[in-house]
Amino acid sequence: MTDRADAGIGRFETNSIHTGDCLRLMKEIPDSSIDLIITDPPFAIGFKARRGNYNRTGARVLDGYQEVDPSGYGAFTSAWITEAHRVLKETGSMYVFSGWNNLKYILIALDDAGFVTINHLIWKYQFGVFTKRKYVTSHYHIPFVVKDPKRYTFNKVEHYPEDVWVIRREYWTGKQKTPTKLPLALVSKILRFSSDEGDLVLDPFLGSGTVAVAAKGMNRRYLGFEVVEDYCDFAQTRLEEVETGSAQQEHMRDDGVPTA
Numbered sequence: 218m219t220d221r222a223d224a225g226i227g228r229f230e231t232n233s234i235h236t237g238d239c240l241r242l243m244k245e246i247p248d249s250s251i252d253l254i255i256t257d258p259p260f261a262i263g264f265k266a267r268r269g270n271y272n273r274t275g276a277r278v279l280d281g282y283q284e285v286d287p288s289g290y291g292a293f294t295s296a297w298i299t300e301a302h303r304v305l306k307e308t309g310s311m312y313v314f315s316g317w318n319n320l321k322y323i324l325i326a327l328d329d330a331g332f333v334t335i336n337h338l339i340w341k342y343q344f345g346v347f348t349k350r351k352y353v354t355s356h357y358h359i360p361f362v363v364k365d366p367k368r369y370t371f372n373k374v375e376h377y378p379e380d381v382w383v384i385r386r387e388y389w390t391g392k393q394k395t396p397t398k399l400p401l402a403l404v405s406k407i408l409r410f411s412s413d414e415g416d417l418v419l420d421p422f423l424g425s426g427t428v429a430v431a432a433k434g435m436n437r438r439y440l441g442f443e444v445v446e447d448y449c450d451f452a453q454t455r456l457e458e459v460e461t462g463s464a465q466q467e468h469m470r471d472d473g474v475p476t477a
């Protein structure tokens with residue numbers, strides 16, 4: 218899909234997704250305009266989209282995932298995280314997904330940009346890649362950071378919300394998919410805790426569009442960028458299948474089984 222000009226958020230229409238490099242597109246978002254960023258950037262680990270990993274059939278995985286050269290990962294990470302800090306409102310917060318390999322670059326860039334870390338969440342998933350001489354990696358790191366630790370949204374929707382989340386990846390048997398799709402239950406949980414209805418949620422590395430899909434279903438506004446056109450089209454198709462506000466009570470179970 219192509220960009221659509223609009224006055225909603227700078228030149229971007231509210232509730233829209235765009236094909237392109239987020240390093241360029243984020244510069245067109247006005248200062249202090251986003252309530253929440255949830256994002257899962259490329260990890261610079263030489264990820265190949267068509268590998269039949271994560272227990273998937275390679276042929277059904279959409280090709281084209283854009284990786285980052287490991288030698289430039291520090292500069293790349295610093296560039297987008299600096300922009301993330303600029304576009305977030307003073308009351309805004311951000312959740313960044315990262316594998317352990319290049320986590321240090323994310324943590325350094327978050328500190329350098331002026332973010333304050335509130336929690337360092339761990340997501341435990343199933344389908345880690347099989348290994349012979351080391352442990353199977355089956356978790357992601359999710360730093361939860363804010364601009365101002367005295368003023369950020371935190372809806373305490375659970376009595377005792379622990380920082381290790383065991384949430385199953387979804388089974389998409391027989392369907393086309395992108396290689397690194399997050400579970401809706403995981404993104405929905407973040408939205409429940411860290412946003413309210415009508416808030417504006419950004420994902421600069423949209424992939425298959427999970428953040429935008431969850432936001433739309435939960436009556437949040439969304440903006441998303443993805444450099445691979447096929448992925449952006451795939452995300453747009455998913456978005457068109459979701460009614461605004463239709464998932465208020467959905468995706469509540471952490472085991473990856475949809476509740477509706």
Ligand SMILES: C[S@@+](CC[C@H](N)C(=O)[O-])C[C@H]1O[C@@H](n2cnc3c(N)ncnc32)[C@H](O)[C@@H]1O
Pocket residue numbers: 237238239240256257258259281282283284395397398399421422423424425426427428442443444445448
């Ligand atoms: C880990 S995936 C995101 C998966 C997503 N959370 C989902 O649920 O499908 C990272 C995505 O960032 C995209 N990407 C890489 N570099 C980019 C850039 N400079 N601007 C925008 N997207 C980029 C990749 O093509 C990939 O789809």
